[in-house]
Amino acid sequence: MMSGQRLQGCRSLHVNEDSGRFLLLAVLILLYLLCGAAVFSAIERPSELRAHGRWNRTLHNFSDAFNVSLKDLNSFLREYESAVAAGIRADALRPRWDFTGAFYFVGTVVSTIGFGMTTPVTVAGKVFLIFYGLLGCAATILFFNLFLERIITLLAVVMKAFRLRRLRTSGLLPPGICQDFAASSLPGWKPSVYHVMLILGLSAIIISCCASAMYTPVEGWAYLDSLYFCFVTFSTIGFGDLVSSQNEAYSYQGLYRLANFFFILTGVCCIYSLFNVISIVIKQVLNWMLGKMSCLCCQRCKANAFLGRRNAIRPGSRLRQGRFGRPPDAEGSDTEGRRLSGEMISMRDLTSSNKISLAIMQKQLSETANGYPRTICGSSRHNGFSGGVGALGIMNNRLAETSDTR
């Protein structure tokens, strides 16, 4: 119960930090969008104007050459646009809705790439798409997460050997831990977020370069366009201005489609993982920024802590310890803290496979601490708490207790 009472004051700090991080990120993203819009507008606007001029010349030349009124031409082009929506191009394309084309389509749906080179036009297709995508996208997100977790496990296999040898040689660890090391299997070992980001980034670059080396000759794109297509596809943005494997016939068609599927699958998994790892680093940067600007926040939190809560002194005092009990080299300790949290976050974020077990661990913690497993189970059968009460109580007590050491 001690911890249960202690956390009252820090809870407000905790909530404030979360909201602050959220708002700070929102503001930064908005600024990022504004800057990006300015840059893209500056880069692309001239070429757009040139394209308009070029097209107007083409249109008038055609209308003069074949004395077709612009009105007729526009109505013709409008019909062509509706035909384009149905997957028709001036050059013959592969059929949109034969089985392979439909398979490509559903692949772009569940992966949320959504090129748009194929879109349902019938009412039944649109309705079915909504329900089909709802389940498919969720399953794919889970697949990506499990893939990420598998990748981390794989990296752990490789890096554990290096680390362990370096540790043993440097003799930094007391024999007790070394035994623990030797005894602990792979899941007991997780690489850091920075190593994972580096490795994922390198593999993403390698995959993109290999895929581009395939697309450039087969699709006849420039190599840079192929790289652009790879990023747009692997990041599931999927503009659809460039779409692979759309022509009516290729040499080695089956092989090319297989390689295309393979590259897109691995690339999407890799970039998705990379995005998640980068987002962790961004979160650390946000925490660091919040820590920098948190003096004002601290005052408010302490004020809150004293607002008529029991034991409000404790968190405040611990807060003061946490804030001002630091060594003078605040910068070093700060970065150190970031790396610490970075390591731990990476492990929390990148091991999505242990959730159930972790939950059970929480339950055991709570039961051993409270000693009423029966009660929990009994109540869970009726109101669906399922042991979350005591477990989460303890969890959050501890979390709030330590949240000011962030």
Added chain:
Amino acid sequence: MMSGQRLQGCRSLHVNEDSGRFLLLAVLILLYLLCGAAVFSAIERPSELRAHGRWNRTLHNFSDAFNVSLKDLNSFLREYESAVAAGIRADALRPRWDFTGAFYFVGTVVSTIGFGMTTPVTVAGKVFLIFYGLLGCAATILFFNLFLERIITLLAVVMKAFRLRRLRTSGLLPPGICQDFAASSLPGWKPSVYHVMLILGLSAIIISCCASAMYTPVEGWAYLDSLYFCFVTFSTIGFGDLVSSQNEAYSYQGLYRLANFFFILTGVCCIYSLFNVISIVIKQVLNWMLGKMSCLCCQRCKANAFLGRRNAIRPGSRLRQGRFGRPPDAEGSDTEGRRLSGEMISMRDLTSSNKISLAIMQKQLSETANGYPRTICGSSRHNGFSGGVGALGIMNNRLAETSDTR
């Protein structure tokens, strides 16, 4: 050290379960794709053929009416396609790359919607997009995760009141926990995954209906098309066959663009959260399926457990208890287990804000248990373990210990 040695045998079971879940999901997704391809092909193929026939008639009629050779028409249409890629349509559209258009574009990039109604055509634009999207998409993923965590907190505020009252009235909890309840603040309370899924689904439907009610009159789409657009956009699929706010002029243009931005933002956040919650439920279904087909797996694990590992008996025996110590109504206990894990998973997955604190809690756990915080910190400064060693060691010992009770 006890737990450190105990987990040897169960670790293999653990890894097997993870790999099995991953493979099972991959197989199920593949089947899902095949079925979806068959259904879409059956639904859309006829309309595609009709569209081809219609377009061919239009093409020939036009070529006859204005005696333009099909070759000239096709080259003309090819030029029109390149003009379309630059954002030109028969009907006048808003400028693509003025500031507002570029802002819309970068919004579709960082959210990975990627309509493709606007795409960079210059080399500089394509290169910049790659680096811009890399950071932007990661930041947006973090934003979505923090939004999800905020939503859960909000739901916790609401649902805690209901639950607490119902508990008190039903008197299921011993007074100790009731006090803990009253004492514990919001983060000590998390709604279950099913409630969150229900609420997110309802809010997604409400947002989509409201947005469609706006799009239908303003864009002149059918209401169903508007709903289809909402799903395709909010799920970040973003085909681009329907794109809002593309005409040159609307009545109340500024207001409409603002509402469009607002709806897309809230809708994407909502559907993203919904996908993640559904993916949790899918994971539970996978675990349940694995539990059903795990007898064979158990044999293998026990075999592994006996393969020359120290204390390999222990996990095996605990495994046997876990498997055959169940009440005869295996079905009931199984579903119960699922609900348990469901509740706990939901809390683990849906509180992404406590990762750092949780990590620190792990560190404390390990330090209190091992009693060598100094050593950890010392080593962390040199090799970046940062306390993950003992902490994760203990974490995974406990996880592996309980992994057979899944």
